[in-house]
Amino acid sequence: METLTARVKARALALGFTKVGIAEAAPLEDHALRLHEWLSRGYQGSMQWMGRNEEKRGDPRRVLPGCRSVIVVAMNYYTDIAHREEAGKGRISRYAWGDDYHDLLSNRLRLLVQWLLEENPGSEAKLYVDTGPVMEKVWAERAGIGWEGKHTNVITPEVGSWVFLGEILTTLSLERDEPAADHCGDCALCIDACPTGALVEPYVLDSRRCISYLTIEHKGPIDPEIGRNFDGWVYGCDTCQDVCPWNGKFARPTVEEAFMPRDGNIAPDLQTWRNMGPEEFRARFKGSPVTRTRLEGLKRNVREVVQEGDTAS
Ligand code: B12
Structure with a gap:
């Protein structure tokens, strides 16, 4: 009989996510300190919302009481088209070439949450894509999705860094993955x-x-x-x-037409x-x-x- 963790992962992949991993929900002591330092240096500019909910960002159990696991998904958005540099033309970041990823990832994660709650009555879950008080890159690293590169984006060893991230915080206890190791080396x-x-x-x-x-x-x-x-x-x-x-x-x-x-x-x-x-x-x-x-x-x-x-x- 497949474990719940294996079934969660299989479902996530069947929903079109490129990669899925799981981390134990625990306070992010070192990264909470780094976030604090980053904010105190003013590196957030006018994104005041980054300074709100600092405690929540540092501990998922403050976002979902009783949270025990963080399920992290990544979705590849790379389209095999190069940026063009031409006179009179500008450039848009490839993440914004197609449809908004927030909607796409949230809709897919919602299906996963629905299934999770049906299978495990009494459990609770919350999903996030970008906008919540969750340090998504840190969770991606802890869940083995990839490491945060020197450019501060998460790099997966399988498809690189052109991936969006999303998470489900759940009160269920799932088997955790090994954290990802940093492979930036001397590259700058x-x-x-x-x-x-x-x-x-x-x-x-x-x-x-x-x-x-x-x-x-x-x-x-x-x-x-x-x-x-x-x-x-x-x-x-x-x-x-x-x-x-x-x-x-x-x-x-990517296989996603929306991107x-x-x-x-x-x-x-x-x-x-x-x-x-x-x-x-x-x-x-x-x-x-x-x-x-x-x-x-x-x-x-x-x-x-x-x-x-x-x-x-
Ligand atoms: C705020 C924000 C931004 C800000 C700040 C970016 C940043 N570096 O954080 C701005 C507007 C600039 C931005 C830009 C982009 N963003 Co943005 N953004 C976010 C958001 C909402 C929060 C990130 C955050 O917590 N920042 C706070 C700081 C403190 O975090 P940090 O830079 O990662 O800092 C860590 C490191 O500095 C580390 N650290 C510090 N010192 C040291 C020393 C050593 C030795 C080491 C190892 C580490 C280390 O510790 C810190 C804390 O963990 C997340 C969604 C989310 N809720 O997490 C999306 C998110 C990070 N963004 C995303 C994307 C796609 C982008 C863009 C690529 C979009 C674009 N093409 O224009 C760019 C990339 C720019 C870049 N180089 O980072 C994706 C990244 C996906 C991925 N593969 O990682 C996310 C995860 C959204 C999503 N759900 O997919 N973003």
Whole structure:
């Protein structure tokens, strides 16, 4: 008879997740301290929500009382298409080429939770994809999914770092996996490649210098010293992951249609986007992560990149 753990894992894989692992729910003492240090240095920029619920982030039992296991899933979103650098065109991070992953992963995890609760009456479970007070990368490492690389993204040894993460906190006691080991070695390609010097130390990101933060989360004007190094990125950035040898060697195309690039997203025409109206923005990005920056933010980003091009020419 298969154990509950084996059945949970088989279900997760049948739902289309690329990898699944399990960690014991316990306080994250060292990482809670690192999170505290990161916040006290101001590396969260204006993401004030990162500073709320610090205690919850440090201990899943404060999120789900009685939590005993954390089930972590990863889903590959790599599409086998390279970024293009062309005059008059910008670049969007590949995570935002297609549909919003929050919906896709949450819907699949919901099915897994439903099954888990039916099979184990009396147990409790909560699912998270990105937005909850859960340190997803740390749990991924503990559950054996992959290690947090020097660029601060989780790298799986099977398909590299182009994966999204999601978790189920459960009161069930499941068999845990071995934590993943770090395989970055002496490599520092990501640190050297970051156009804005956001990786201030190996494994430490100052969001205030990160193009992803500045083009997605940050509201208001952008420091021209940093903006001039945006390198064509108008929404998110992939540079640190593009140069990672693990991605070069192991990335393989996703089977999820939802992550396929929408028309015009691979090399967006900057003039067209500069003139985009609210109707077009809504229609083009319905159900896409790009809505997060709003039309105003997207246009600000495009202006940064166009100016950067102007000064270079
Ligand atoms: C806040 C946030 C951001 C911020 C800050 C990024 C960051 N590095 O944390 C910004 C807006 C910049 C961002 C950008 C992106 N994000 Co984001 N983000 C998050 C979020 C909500 C929280 C992450 C967090 O807790 N940060 C806090 C800091 C303290 O964590 P940390 O940087 O990992 O710090 C650790 C290390 O510094 C380590 N450390 C410190 N010192 C040392 C020293 C040594 C020697 C070692 C080994 C370790 C170490 O300890 C710290 C604590 O664990 C998570 C979802 C979640 N709830 O977890 C998604 C998440 C991390 N993001 C994700 C993605 C996809 C992205 C982007 C790739 C999107 C894009 N293409 O533009 C970029 C990547 C940029 C980058 N290089 O990190 C995915 C990552 C998937 C993966 N494979 O890892 C997540 C997990 C969302 C998801 N559910 O899939 N993100």
